[in-house]
Amino acid sequence: MKGLANLFIIVGLALLSWFGYSLYQQEQMHSVTMEEAESALEYLRQENGSATLEEEIQQFSPDAHAAFGLLHVPKLDRSIGIVEGTDPDALNKGVGHMSSTVFPGQGEQIILSGHRDTVFKNFAELELGDTFIVEMPYGDYMYEIRETEIVDADDTSVVGKMGEEVLVVSTCYPFSYLGNAPERFVFYAYPVLE
Structure with missing residues (x-):
């Protein structure tokens, strides 16, 4: 009986260690992405100095997996690198x-996605009227959350032309679900004109 109890303790410690290491590794990756995004923003702003703003906006096209911008979430006091x-x-x-x-x-649909338990941690606290700020090499863009919806994980109907600029932010749902969540929570945010 004592051997079985020791086995459970060892397995429990191994699982805790693995979970802790996974969280640490993800935090390290996200901090590197923040640094990469900040560096990319600075570099791209210098590189595109001779182009007109409209040219910069229309010609912008980052490489796959390249960090190129920042998503600021004022209500949560968070900034996250965008890749x-x-x-x-x-x-x-x-x-x-x-x-x-x-x-x-x-001028069309922009989709940003992230994991609910890492980069989008605490997104359950966001409400209608809260804002996102997207910092791009060619300027900053503020969007106000005006709608939300919950869809099935395999529902692709949220992707498509909208006829206007809309920032669509999606993450897994339910927010506190363990494992692969069966649904997605979608925020629809519209430009705030200053």
């Missing part, structure tokens, strides 16, 4: 930009 792509490698680095959608300032 190109939404495959598992990209999402392990930070917020992923869906490559088939446009970028801020291009």
